Amino acid sequence: MSEFLTLLPPPDALRLLLENLVIEPQPERVPSAESLHRVVVDSVIAPLNLPSFIRATVDGYAVHSADTHGAGESLPAYLKLVGEVRMGTMPVAPLQSGQCMIIHTGGMLPEGADAVVMVEHTQQALTDEIEILRAVGVGENVLNIGEDVRRGDEVIAPGTRLRSAEIGGLMALGITHIVVARKPRVAILSSGDEVIPPGEPLSAGQVYDVNSYTLATSVERAGGKPVIYGIIPDNPAAFRHSAERALHECDIVVFTAGSSVSARDLTAQTIDQLGQPGVLVHGVNVRPGKPTILAVCNGKAVIGLPGNPVSALIIAGIFVAPLLDRWLGLQSIRPKPFVTARLTVNLSSVSGREDWIAVRLIPTAAGYDAEPLFGKSNLIFTLARADGLMRIHPDANGVAAGSSVKVQLL
Amino acid sequence: MSEFLTLLPPPDALRLLLENLVIEPQPERVPSAESLHRVVVDSVIAPLNLPSFIRATVDGYAVHSADTHGAGESLPAYLKLVGEVRMGTMPVAPLQSGQCMIIHTGGMLPEGADAVVMVEHTQQALTDEIEILRAVGVGENVLNIGEDVRRGDEVIAPGTRLRSAEIGGLMALGITHIVVARKPRVAILSSGDEVIPPGEPLSAGQVYDVNSYTLATSVERAGGKPVIYGIIPDNPAAFRHSAERALHECDIVVFTAGSSVSARDLTAQTIDQLGQPGVLVHGVNVRPGKPTILAVCNGKAVIGLPGNPVSALIIAGIFVAPLLDRWLGLQSIRPKPFVTARLTVNLSSVSGREDWIAVRLIPTAAGYDAEPLFGKSNLIFTLARADGLMRIHPDANGVAAGSSVKVQLL
Numbered sequence: 001m002s003e004f005l006t007l008l009p010p011p012d013a014l015r016l017l018l019e020n021l022v023i024e025p026q027p028e029r030v031p032s033a034e035s036l037h038r039v040v041v042d043s044v045i046a047p048l049n050l051p052s053f054i055r056a057t058v059d060g061y062a063v064h065s066a067d068t069h070g071a072g073e074s075l076p077a078y079l080k081l082v083g084e085v086r087m088g089t090m091p092v093a094p095l096q097s098g099q100c101m102i103i104h105t106g107g108m109l110p111e112g113a114d115a116v117v118m119v120e121h122t123q124q125a126l127t128d129e130i131e132i133l134r135a136v137g138v139g140e141n142v143l144n145i146g147e148d149v150r151r152g153d154e155v156i157a158p159g160t161r162l163r164s165a166e167i168g169g170l171m172a173l174g175i176t177h178i179v180v181a182r183k184p185r186v187a188i189l190s191s192g193d194e195v196i197p198p199g200e201p202l203s204a205g206q207v208y209d210v211n212s213y214t215l216a217t218s219v220e221r222a223g224g225k226p227v228i229y230g231i232i233p234d235n236p237a238a239f240r241h242s243a244e245r246a247l248h249e250c251d252i253v254v255f256t257a258g259s260s261v262s263a264r265d266l267t268a269q270t271i272d273q274l275g276q277p278g279v280l281v282h283g284v285n286v287r288p289g290k291p292t293i294l295a296v297c298n299g300k301a302v303i304g305l306p307g308n309p310v311s312a313l314i315i316a317g318i319f320v321a322p323l324l325d326r327w328l329g330l331q332s333i334r335p336k337p338f339v340t341a342r343l344t345v346n347l348s349s350v351s352g353r354e355d356w357i358a359v360r361l362i363p364t365a366a367g368y369d370a371e372p373l374f375g376k377s378n379l380i381f382t383l384a385r386a387d388g389l390m391r392i393h394p395d396a397n398g399v400a401a402g403s404s405v406k407v408q409l410l
Numbered sequence: 411m412s413e414f415l416t417l418l419p420p421p422d423a424l425r426l427l428l429e430n431l432v433i434e435p436q437p438e439r440v441p442s443a444e445s446l447h448r449v450v451v452d453s454v455i456a457p458l459n460l461p462s463f464i465r466a467t468v469d470g471y472a473v474h475s476a477d478t479h480g481a482g483e484s485l486p487a488y489l490k491l492v493g494e495v496r497m498g499t500m501p502v503a504p505l506q507s508g509q510c511m512i513i514h515t516g517g518m519l520p521e522g523a524d525a526v527v528m529v530e531h532t533q534q535a536l537t538d539e540i541e542i543l544r545a546v547g548v549g550e551n552v553l554n555i556g557e558d559v560r561r562g563d564e565v566i567a568p569g570t571r572l573r574s575a576e577i578g579g580l581m582a583l584g585i586t587h588i589v590v591a592r593k594p595r596v597a598i599l600s601s602g603d604e605v606i607p608p609g610e611p612l613s614a615g616q617v618y619d620v621n622s623y624t625l626a627t628s629v630e631r632a633g634g635k636p637v638i639y640g641i642i643p644d645n646p647a648a649f650r651h652s653a654e655r656a657l658h659e660c661d662i663v664v665f666t667a668g669s670s671v672s673a674r675d676l677t678a679q680t681i682d683q684l685g686q687p688g689v690l691v692h693g694v695n696v697r698p699g700k701p702t703i704l705a706v707c708n709g710k711a712v713i714g715l716p717g718n719p720v721s722a723l724i725i726a727g728i729f730v731a732p733l734l735d736r737w738l739g740l741q742s743i744r745p746k747p748f749v750t751a752r753l754t755v756n757l758s759s760v761s762g763r764e765d766w767i768a769v770r771l772i773p774t775a776a777g778y779d780a781e782p783l784f785g786k787s788n789l790i791f792t793l794a795r796a797d798g799l800m801r802i803h804p805d806a807n808g809v810a811a812g813s814s815v816k817v818q819l820l
Contacts, residue, residue, distance in 0.1 A: 087602060165793040168621075198584050205497070217577055380582050
C-alpha cells in the first residue's frame with residue numbers, strides 16, 4: 001500500500017490525482033444541433049466568410065454612396081429605381097451610378113452598390129424615381145463580407161463548452177456536425193450493509209440509498225455519463241469484484257465507502273490492490289469529507305467518497321467535477337456562476353482545513369445575505385434547503401460576519 | 411387587429427402576455443432518478459421520519475449517558491461490553507445500565523442507550539470491559555428520530571426545480587416517483603426566403619438557418635421541449651398554414667419573423683387571425699429586439715422574435731424563458747446565477763428603453779471587469795465571444811465606467 005499522504009488540502013490532493021493520470025479527451029462526432037454543453041475537441045475553423053456577401057442591415061435602397069453626397073431634406077438627390085433585390089437571390093444586374101434598387105434587411109447588395117439609404121430617409125418621387133433625403137457614406141448600413149468571421153479564422157477554441165450562441169455560430173457556417181469530447185463513463189458504487197434501494201420495505205436499522213442518485217445527477221450535470229452499479233455489500237471480496245468490473249467497463253470509478261473507519265480502511269486496501277499506483281490520498285483536510293480516498297489504478301481514477309450523502313455530494317464537487325473537466329478537455333474560458341453575498345454570522349474554522357458551508361441566500365436591498373444552515377450532522381434536507389455552498393479558505397481562521405463571500409449555487 | 415400597444419417596456423409587455431394566458435402546470439409522473447431540473451407540481455410530504463431510528467454519528471460505544479457522568483482520563487468509567495450493533499440491523503437486545511455496545515457511524519442505537527462515546531475516548535480494559543475516558547450527555551453523537559425531517563412535514567414546496575440535493579432527499583424518503591410539470595412543447599418556426607437549412611449548398615444571397623437551433627437549445631435549457639418546424643416561406647398563406655399546425659400540435663409557438671418591415675407586418679396580421687385575442691404587443695422598447703410580437707391565440711402564447719439571431723436569442727431570454735417558468739409553475743425560490751463585475755467603459759442609453767449588452771468578463775484581482783463587445787450589427791460570433799449579457803434599466807440614461815454591474819451568463 002502506498003504511504004498515506006494524510007490530510008492534504010483539497011487543491012493539493014486534486015493536483016496529485018491529476019498528475020498521476022494521462023487523460024486526453026476522446027473525440028466523438030455529433031450533430032451540432034445536439035451538442036449543447038458538450039466540449040469541443042479541435043479548433044473550429046470557419047469554412048466560409050460570414051457574411052459571405054455584402055448585406056443590407058436596414059430596409060431601404062441600395063445606392064452608390066457618391067450619388068448621395070450633399071443630399072438633404074432641402075436638396076434631395078434623385079435616383080432612378082431600377083428594381084428590387086429579392087431576399088435570398090443575387091441581384092439580377094449591377095447597379096449603375098444614378099440608379100437605386102429596393103433592398104430589405106439581410107438582402108444582397110447589387111454589384112456596384114456600396115451603401116444603403118434607409119427607407120425612412122427617402123421619398124418616392126415618381127414610379128421609377130426615388131428622392132434621397134440624407135447622404136450615406138461608403139459601407140453605411142451594410143455588413144461587409146467576413147465582417148463577423150473570415151474564412152480560415154479559428155471561431156471556437158478547443159476546450160470550449162458549447163452554448164446556444166456557439167451552436168448558432170456553427171450553424172451560420174453550415175457546420176452541421178462537430179467533434180466533441182466523448183462523455184466519460186462514471187461508475188457509481190454505493191456501499192453499506194444498512195443501505196437498501198429506495199422504495200423497498202425498510203427494516204429497523206436500514207436506510208435508503210441516496211448517494212447513487214445524488215452522484216449520478218451531479219456526474220450528469222458535470223458532463224459525464226453515470227453508470228449506477230447499485231449497493232455493494234460491505235466486504236472486501238464483494239467490493240473487489242464490483243470495483244474490478246466497474247474499472248473494466250468505465251472510465252472513472254466513484255464509490256461511497258462504508259461509514260465506519262474499519263470499513264473505509266478495508267476499502268482503501270482493496271483499491272490499492274486493483275492496480276498501480278493505487279491509493280494516492282487517504283484523508284483530505286476538508287470538512288465535510290475528511291475520509292476521502294483518491295486513487296489511480298492502471299490509468300483510471302478511483303475516487304472514494306464519504307458515505308454521508310451531504311459529504312459525498314460536496315466532495316464530488318471538489319474532486320469528481322474537476323476530473324470530468326479534465327476528461328472533457330474543458331478550458332476555463334468562461335467564469336463559473338456564483339452569487340456574491342454578505343455573510344450574516346461569524347464563522348470559525350481551523351487554519352489549514354478547507355470548510356464548505358451550506359447557506360441560504362436571502363434577498364436584500366443590496367443583493368443577498370448568506371445565512372449558514374447549521375445542523376447537528378450533515379443532513380440531506382439541510383442541503384436541500386440550501387441555495388449554495390461557500391468555501392472557507394484553508395489559510396483562514398474563519399470569516400467575519402458582514403464579509404462579502406462567494407456562494408456557489410447548488 | 412388589436413390596437414398596437416406600441417413600444418411597451420419588456421416587463422410591461424411580459425405582464426400583458428401573462429395576464430392573457432391561463433396556465434396551470436400539467437402533472438406528469440416520472441422516476442425521481444430522472445427528475446433532475448424538473449419542477450415539482452405538488453407539495454412533497456415526508457412519508458416517514460428521517461432518520462427513522464436513533465443513529466450513531468460516530469464510531470464508538472452506545473451507552474446510557476448517565477453511566478459516564480464524571481468520567482475522565484484520570485477517572486474512567488468502566489462499562490461491560492455486551493456486543494456489537496451490526497449495520498442495517500436492529501440491536502439484538504436492549505442495553506442495560508452499566509453496559510455498552512460497539513456501534514458504527516449510522517448504526518441503530520439499542521433500546522435504553524441515549525448517547526455514543528467516540529472510540530477515541532475509550533480504551534479496551536478487558537475483553538468484555540471498556541474504559542470510558544470522557545463523559546457524554548444525553549443525545550451526544552446521535553441523530554434522533556425525525557431530526558432531519560418529521561413524517562408529515564412538507565419537504566419540497568410546489569414549484570421547486572429539483573437539484574441533486576432534493577433528489578437525494580426524495581430517495582432518502584423512499585419516494586421513487588414524483589409528479590413534475592410536463593415539459594411544454596414549444597414550436598419553433600423560422601422564416602425568411604434567404605434562409606436555408608445548414609449544410610445545403612449556399613447560393614449567393616442565401617444564409618443558413620441559425621434561429622431554429624439557438625432557440626431550440628435555449629428552450630431546452632429553460633425546461634421546454636423544442637419542436638423544430640423548419641423554415642417557412644415568407645408569405646402569409648404558408649405562414650398561416652404552418653402556424654395553425656404548430657398551434658394545434660404544441661403548447662407555445664415561437665417564430666422568427668422575416669427581416670423586412672413589410673414581412674413582419676404581414677406576419678402580425680396573420681397571427682392576429684389565428685385566434686383570440688390575437689396580437690397584444692407589436693414592438694417592445696428594447697434594444698436589440700424592438701420588432702418583437704407577443705400574441706395569444708385561443709389560449710396559447712405566440713411569440714414573434716426578430717429575425718436577427720442575436721436579437722432572437724436575447725429576446726427569447728426575456729419572453730420565452732419566463733413564459734416557460736410560468737408553464738412549469740416555477741416559483742422563484744432560488745437566486746439566478748450572475749456575476750458581479752466592474753464596467754470598463756461608459757455606456758449610453760435612451761431613457762425608457764431597456765438595453766442588453768453582450769460583455770466579456772475579464773478576471774481581475776478584485777473580481778471581474780465587464781467589457782462590452784461592440785459590433786456594427788448584431789453578429790452571432792460577437793455573441794459567441796461574450797460571457798454574458800448586462801441589462802441597462804429603462805429608467806437609466808446609461809451606465810458609468812467603473813459601475814458595478816450584474817452580468818447574466820450566456
